[in-house]
Amino acid sequence: MDFRHDAAEGEIGGSDGCINLNEPEHNGVEGCLKKFGILEVYDKVKAKVSLADFFVIAGEAASARAATHPKELAARFRDGFKYGRKTVKHCPWNWDRMPSPEHGCFGDDSKGIKGLKHIFNDNMFRGRVDGWALTAAISGAHTVGKASLENSGYEGHWSTAAEQGKFNNDYYKQIFMRGWVPELAMNGKK
Amino acid sequence: MAKPDPSSVLYIADLFDLEGAVEVTESLTKKDYERVAGFVVKAYEEVDDVV
Numbered sequence A: 001m002d003f004r005h006d007a008a009e010g011e012i013g014g015s016d017g018c019i020n021l022n023e024p025e026h027n028g029v030e031g032c033l034k035k036f037g038i039l040e041v042y043d044k045v046k047a048k049v050s051l052a053d054f055f056v057i058a059g060e061a062a063s064a065r066a067a068t069h070p071k072e073l074a075a076r077f078r079d080g081f082k083y084g085r086k087t088v089k090h091c092p093w094n095w096d097r098m099p100s101p102e103h104g105c106f107g108d109d110s111k112g113i114k115g116l117k118h119i120f121n122d123n124m125f126r127g128r129v130d131g132w133a134l135t136a137a138i139s140g141a142h143t144v145g146k147a148s149l150e151n152s153g154y155e156g157h158w159s160t161a162a163e164q165g166k167f168n169n170d171y172y173k174q175i176f177m178r179g180w181v182p183e184l185a186m187n188g189k190k
Numbered sequence B: 001m002a003k004p005d006p007s008s009v010l011y012i013a014d015l016f017d018l019e020g021a022v023e024v025t026e027s028l029t030k031k032d033y034e035r036v037a038g039f040v041v042k043a044y045e046e047v048d049d050v051v
Helices: A029-035 A038-045 A051-065 A070-080 A113-124 A131-143 A170-177 B030-045
Strands: none
Touching: A029 A038, A038 A051, A038 B030, A051 A070, A051 B030, A070 B030, A113 A131, A131 A170
16 A cells, blocks of 8 residues: 655555565465465456556455345445556555554554554545544454454454354444453463 | 564565566456456355355
8 A cells, every 4th residue: 555645736645556464464464365366366367457456356356245235235346446556566665654563553452543543544544534434434344354363463253253254334333332341461462 | 663674575466476467457347347356256255264
């Protein structure tokens, strides 16, 4: 992701298909790409689609597949898709713009919202009046997937067993409607 | 945060074989989009423990 901003033009970045997999918050991404054969899938379409566009389509395809009404969401994604993202192979300018222990996130999750503010409000959605709303929306992605000990040091799902793997609003329901407290020490993490 | 040592960086693009890949998509029809998305979904579904 390119989170750079230009003083005159505002946001100049966007999805460019570039992340550093060796940053702690990206633990597990490489394994997932290989496990699901995504590298081979891109081989089939690379003459037509940029890697940057491919990542967006792949994300949309996975989200739609997990949705309550897959066909409807897939059609909405398809109809709203705009191609033209340029693949960026290397993005050294993005260092220090991702969540990190210094920013109170990923590696020191006990600090909670501080990391969300850094990555989303201060970078990705910088200058937008609806920054916090967008941050809340993107956090809903937790409704699918799970944390793994080997990647983050945490383990478990964010939604109920019955709703696990579904792309819906169960993550928010869990936060608001189910009693919970943060675990400050889990599986050896501080 | 200290700037990472370049030798410790692994960019996601480095995992992919980009030989012959377009840098920018020049055109993409709805059918093209469906084809790409279909490949992705099929790849997911071929893995046993996908949720």
